[in-house]
Amino acid sequence: MPTPDTHSFAHDCDECPIRHRAVCSRCEGKELDRLEEMKYYRSFQAGQTVIWSGDRMDFVASVVKGIATLSQTMEDGRRQMVGLLLPSDFLGRPGRDNAAYDVTATTDLVMCCFRKKPFEEMMLHTPHIGQRLLEMTLDELDSAREWMLLLGRKTAREKIASLLSIIARRDASLMLKRPSGRISFDLPLTREEMADYLGLTLETVSRQMTALRKDGIISLEGKRHVVIEDFDVLLEVAGDDNDGGMLS
Amino acid sequence: MPTPDTHSFAHDCDECPIRHRAVCSRCEGKELDRLEEMKYYRSFQAGQTVIWSGDRMDFVASVVKGIATLSQTMEDGRRQMVGLLLPSDFLGRPGRDNAAYDVTATTDLVMCCFRKKPFEEMMLHTPHIGQRLLEMTLDELDSAREWMLLLGRKTAREKIASLLSIIARRDASLMLKRPSGRISFDLPLTREEMADYLGLTLETVSRQMTALRKDGIISLEGKRHVVIEDFDVLLEVAGDDNDGGMLS
């Protein structure tokens, strides 16, 4: 994929890759037509800031392609990522005018945006949007709470293993299968971003990646490509019960 | 308050103390009548378990009085609180059959319950409930993310100060005023519960409480009653910008 091309994207909702999962997934016919009139696309390059915490935000959006992060920063510079936005995830809060977090494109990013006012207006009359948004928000709340357990109680090694298993699981879910055995993928995050997500320093992340490699849990090809030798072993290292983990 | 009396509670929604904030707050007339027919009250004593993670859960509920906690436990016993349910907060997830967390009554607790099936049925046809639930869920998501910053990046001292400031703020909000200057309140949590909430051990909580006392930030009368000498100083110790913190 040499040239990131905004315009190769679904200007037609019917062909949109996130049509069945995003906030618009329950809409059909006239509702969809109305959204289609309202929408516009925005692209960001890897590393670009989408919006700063506190900035006025006059749109809401769905991630169509790529990954964005939500993070909070303390006055002295300590930073904590508080969310990861993957394709189909929703950005923004109806009824709020200012961004609550820094939003950054981690990879090249395409978003499907709606101006906030018309979107809110439409929500009042079309329950399908609100219903779907409620589901998605409840899912995010569950993820956030799972992350609280990780941040509060897991060791550095367990944190790294948890992050890898989550990325592996997501990759597997794109192929509609349950992860198991040998899996490989590219890390979409730098060591520093991993650290910001896990509540660690980048040095600790690096050391634990090395340790997992030396213990034969993972292999590294280059800095970004990870091979998980046995997914069940990884889950054990992550300290997760390996019962749950529903598909998709 | 000698005898905790379940039946002193709002069997009539009009007199319910959480009427204006709970999931039912947008409902009037027939909608409210229907909820009123559907509801039933349950009481729990301090320390009792409301439900265990994984258990079948055939109701959803609003906290009417008292405090409950949501927590997750790892196989080896490490525990992390992931939520605090205060009066008007909602428990349960429409569309899910099993509890995702352990729910425990921290104080004596009264809940207003609805059987899940009828409640879900009603949600499909009365957007007011879903709209309010979406707002409440978005608020909880914000709280969870604020907590992630605390768990991932704050020191033990900052964590304690943050917890105290949150409790102080909540107490002040009951009196409809912005907290400032000298404030006092009773801690509703044991040292161990504080530790589970903050991702610390109870010994560290105890030591940091002592340290804050020796530094003149707080005073302790008995083990549970806390006096904050200067709220703004506490916020500084907590590492929070003292701009935000909206009323309510």
Add this chain to the structure above:
DNA sequence: CGAGACCTTGATGGTTCTCAAGGTACGTGG
């Protein structure tokens, strides 16, 4: 070739955990 971004590794120190002992408050039964 050099600059810059990203990553690894080492040495050292600090914060927090673990293990252990003792203290305080409260209720119960002798």
Add this chain to the structure above:
DNA sequence: CCACGTACCTTGAGAACCATCAAGGTCTCG
């Protein structure tokens, strides 16, 4: 009324884990 048990809290000593500071390595791109 007092002894005892229990739940909760405090404090100390030592160890473990992770952060910090520092140096050097790899890769890419101009």
